[in-house]
Amino acid sequence: MVSELLKLTGHLAILLLIPPIFLGIIAKTKAFFAGRKGPPLLQVYYDLFKLFCKGGVDSRSASFMIRLAPGIVLSTLLMAGLLLPLLYEAPIHFRGDLILFAYLLALGRFFTILAALDVGSSFEGMGASREAAFSAFSELAFFMALVTLAVMTQSTSLSHIFQWGNTHPTFHPAVVLLFISFFLILLTENSRMPIDDPNTHLELTMIHEVMILDYSGPDLGLILYGATLKLFLFMALTASLLWPPTGLFGFQEIGYLLAKVAGIAVVIGVVESVKSRLRLSKIPQLLVANLVITTLALLITVLGGPI
Amino acid sequence: MDLFFISLCLLILSALLSFLSRKGTRHWGCGGVFAGSAIGLVFSVQALVQNLTLTKSFGILLPSLSLTFGIDALSAFFLVAIFGLSLLTSLYAWGYLENQDLLLPSLPFFPLLVASMAAVVTAQDGFLFLICWEMMSLTSFFLVVTEHKLREVRHAGWIYLVATHLATTFLIVFFVLLYKKTGSFLFDDWALLISIPPFLSGLLFFLALVGFGTKAGIFPFHVWLPHAHPAAPSYISALMSGVMIKTGIYGLLRALTFLGLPPLWWGGCLVGIGILSAVFGVLYALVQHDVKRLLAYHSVENIGIIMTGIGLGLIGIAEGNAMITLLGLGGGLLHVWNHAIFKGLLFMGAGSVLHVTHTRMIEQLGGLLKKMPVTGVTFLMGAVAICGLPPLNGFISEFLIYSGLFRGAQSLSGLSLFLVVIGIVGIAFAGGLALACFTKVFGVVFLGEPRSCQKEKIHEVPLTMQIPLIVLSLLCLLGGIFPQFVWSSIARVLEVISPLPKAVLGHGDGVLGLLHPVVYACLIFLGLGIVVGLLGRLLYRGRTIRHAVTWDCGYAQPSPRMQYTASSFAQPIAVFFRVLFRPHLQFQKPGGIFPGPSSFAVQIADFAERIFFQPLFSQCDRIFGFIRKIQKGRVQNYLALIFMTLIVLLLWEVWFGI
Incomplete structure (x- = not known):
């Protein structure tokens, strides 16, 4: 009982404290490629602290939706975090929890889009429209990947799926394809290059950043923290495909988790440094191509016999 | 079962009263549905919870036919939905129809629609089922064409009427085939059918799928839905979309119990x-x-x-x-x-x-x-x-x-x-x-x-x-x-x-x-x-919240016209599927030094309508065009044709005995 409580606290502590650092790692990597020094590693923490200490500026057009959304979005992400195994099995796990995982993310997206439409700005509407369209296309590959995982491991619980023990087939083609596909989903869901440019300064070309233009103060802080949490969850999920959680609980395992997620963060930084943003009309094609990758993984899993 | 018949009688009575009453149409109609549905809801919940299986037969004077009502868990399940939603709809209609004299004339059909839906899911023989099914289709048709002075409403009603009757044709064939197989119209007898040859059962499944599927609104037989639902008054749209199309699902499930x-x-x-x-x-x-x-x-x-x-x-x-x-x-x-x-x-x-x-x-x-x-x-x-x-x-x-x-x-x-x-x-x-x-x-x-x-x-x-x-x-x-x-x-x-x-x-x-x-x-x-x-709210305690204009790239006076529109919102997906949608664009560009008025309009026709039904009906129109020649508007001719058809059918029955 005590150890269960300890594990829950550990899991929550990781979810609450660690995610912002990875944005710093991505920024450092990009700065390295650009030959700059870059912001400090802990810059996002400073930003969060600053935002939480501020007051707010509200749009006169907005209703209560813009107030409601950050809380809902953050709680969907925290809940999704509770379903995801990080070091061992997740605090909440049951058969079919991967469906809840996917739908919680969808719920968060629903309210992000509504909050963007709440202020009646054409730019935010633009971002909302793109988010809605691209995430619908991204859903195709995401669910196909979930099916593949479910068939591969004969389980529909994320905790059980990533419990490989010593039998993990690291470089099995299906696993590698799934890794690629999840990496693309990660880039889409978190609005990274080449889908969206998080650093752009032109409202017309943004997706995620433009949806939160009218947020300020603590609400913006919640959204910023939510974004880092979402990025962390997807990085942990993607990394777990090739390097599954060990199933043990200790400082060594936490270090292992941080190392592999940091590895993914560096890869994202590299991708963002060497790739330019795709034209918006090309993005659905990329996402449908991702569906093809996952379908291939499924075929390998089904026809290739047991792993 | 008595409660159920009381509820049916109340509904029919309220339809009559609201039809006859001059001033109290709304009171009798909505009140009747409210009372009838409340009683029906009590009965159906009781039946579902206690898992009642009851039947009640009424003999009529036609040979080998009787009208059998009955309830089992499947009927009760749908009945709860029908009465439950009707109850709330009647309350809604009460407020909705206040001072809406144009919408009142069709109100007497509202209790009739509820009654016929309830009868459809409790009918336990094919004959009664088809009668109730037609009642349901016709009452909902009259409700759809409530605002019949509008051209598009008449058009919608017409599409609905044709679709529902074509579907019923499939159902009639379905029921007649089963009758031929068992010699009875009772669902109980059909459920006892053990061996149906695979071809026949496949055919029956197909008939049921098209017949019931059209009412349910499956692709590609859904074409009536997007016309009929917007045309009807909103309380009827809620009822039709919420429960009436579900009778199609009920029918399909009921049909599956016969087919082995x-x-x-x-x-x-x-x-x-x-x-x-x-x-x-x-x-x-x-x-x-x-x-x-x-x-x-x-x-x-x-x-x-x-x-x-x-x-x-x-x-x-x-x-x-x-x-x-x-x-x-x-x-x-x-x-x-x-x-x-x-x-x-x-x-x-x-x-x-x-x-x-x-x-x-x-x-x-x-x-x-x-x-x-x-x-x-x-x-x-x-x-x-x-x-x-x-x-x-x-x-x-x-x-x-x-x-x-x-x-x-x-x-x-x-x-x-x-x-x-x-x-x-x-x-x-x-x-x-x-x-x-x-x-x-x-x-x-x-x-x-x-x-x-x-x-x-x-x-x-x-x-x-x-x-x-x-x-x-x-x-x-x-x-x-x-x-x-x-x-x-x-x-x-x-x-x-x-x-x-x-x-x-x-x-x-x-x-x-x-x-x-x-x-x-x-x-x-x-x-x-x-x-x-x-x-999140706690973080705002003691902080000042200022109000300002929405950020529009520094533009200080954004107007509502600058908001993103619904068409723009849907545009990325619409463009991706443009091959499917085949949008029809009407774009009048602004031109000249002093640009005149400009306009942009997009029309998207339904894929199933465009690819399937339009060619189908235009072919039918061509092939059966000759029948129009005998349509002269003289009742005597029609009576003669009906008489001849009956004779032919009689001879067919005598010789072939299908």
Whole structure:
């Protein structure tokens, strides 16, 4: 009982404290490629602290939706975090929890889009429209990947799926394809290059950043923290495909988790440094191509016999 | 059973009184439906909970025919939905029809529609079933053409009438074939049929699928829905979309009890049609600007999800996998109730918006949430539920269907595996598009600033129109966090439908084992949401909140016209699927030094209408053109033709004895 409580606290502590650092790692990597020094590693923490200490500026057009959304979005992400195994099995796990995982993310997206439409700005509407369209296309590959995982491991619980023990087939083609596909989903869901440019300064070309233009103060802080949490969850999920959680609980395992997620963060930084943003009309094609990758993984899993 | 007949009599009586009464049409009509539905609801809930199986026969003077009503778990399940939604609809209609003299003349058909729907699901012989089915089609037709002075309403009514009668033709053939096989019209006798040759049972399945599927609105027979639902008054749209199209699902399930063990292709067929309906329904919904037409297309989507569930259940039976059957059929049935709840809610919400603003065009609306908070919040609940998002009821039924599909993907192989994978990806894609669609509707109608200058004062609707919305949105929440209580009723319905032995149905506990954790997780999520929300508010304590104009790149005076429109919102997806939509553009560019007026209009015709029905009907028109020559408008000619037809049929019967 005590150890269960300890594990829950550990899991929550990781979810609450660690995610912002990875944005710093991505920024450092990009700065390295650009030959700059870059912001400090802990810059996002400073930003969060600053935002939480501020007051707010509200749009006169907005209703209560813009107030409601950050809380809902953050709680969907925290809940999704509770379903995801990080070091061992997740605090909440049951058969079919991967469906809840996917739908919680969808719920968060629903309210992000509504909050963007709440202020009646054409730019935010633009971002909302793109988010809605691209995430619908991204859903195709995401669910196909979930099916593949479910068939591969004969389980529909994320905790059980990533419990490989010593039998993990690291470089099995299906696993590698799934890794690629999840990496693309990660880039889409978190609005990274080449889908969206998080650093752009032109409202017309943004997706995620433009949806939160009218947020300020603590609400913006919640959204910023939510974004880092979402990025962390997807990085942990993607990394777990090739390097599954060990199933043990200790400082060594936490270090292992941080190392592999940091590895993914560096890869994202590299991708963002060497790739330019795709034209918006090309993005659905990329996402449908991702569906093809996952379908291939499924075929390998089904026809290739047991792993 | 007495309570049921009392309720039917009350409904018919109220139709008569509201027809005869000069001043009290609204009182008699709505009050009668309210009383009749309340009594009927008590009876049907009792029947469902106690698992009553009753029949009552009325002899009539025709040979070998009687009128048999009866109730079992399957009937009671649909009856609860029909009476429950009718009860709330009557309350809503009470407020909706106040001072709406143009909508009153069709009101007497409202109790008749409720009565005929109730009779359809309790009819226990084919003859009575068809009579009630026709009653239902005709009363709903008269309700659809309430505003018959508008041309598009007459057009919609005409399409509905043709579609429903073509479908009934298939049903008549279905019932006559079964009558020929057994020599009886009683459902009980048909259920005892053991061996039907595969060809005949396949044919019967096809007939039932087309006949009942048209009423349910499956692709490609859905074409009447997007015409008829917007044309009808909103309370009727809610009733038609919420429960009337479900009688098609009821019919199909009832038909399956006659046809013996389903082969694999039936399930495959249903899953295929289900996914096509789901994806096409939501794609077309996304490009609509008329909120009721959009909701009508969403009915196609949800019928598709229900069909996928039923199809999965049939695949489970064919493959001998009980758990898949339970999850598929159970999820499909649960979605029947859930869809009745949230679609009723959404149509009534749309009706309230129409009632206040006098427009269904979402491009002209905006910012209603501040002026109509109750309608807005309940509509939001409905929108979250219809997208299948946790923690509301839509998620639970989709969760069951997904669980069945995932289980199928893990245990099946070959064609079945292919089908379930298509099912998962299809429902997921439809879910993603539904999210885009409902964020569009809610965002454009209720958020932002009013788009066209609304001259009338916008105010919240009267209390009688708010109560049904509140009740239904609470039901959405309850269905999401307490679905276990419904499952026991669904398990009883499954015993009626599924030809599996009872021992296999014992797996019902397994389904509860799946439901419990997800419900607890939803509850934890609700708690988490409240805590995080409160903490978020706490951060603002003692801080100043300033109000300013929306950020528009430094532009200091943004006007409502600069908001993103619904068409622009849907544009990325519409462009991706332009091959499918084939939009018809009318673009008048501004030109010259002093540009004149410019305009841009897009029209999107339904794929099924364009590719399937238009060619079909124009060919029919060509081939059967010669029949028009005998149509001279003289009654004597028609009587002679009828007489000749009867003689021919008599001779045929004597010689061939079909």
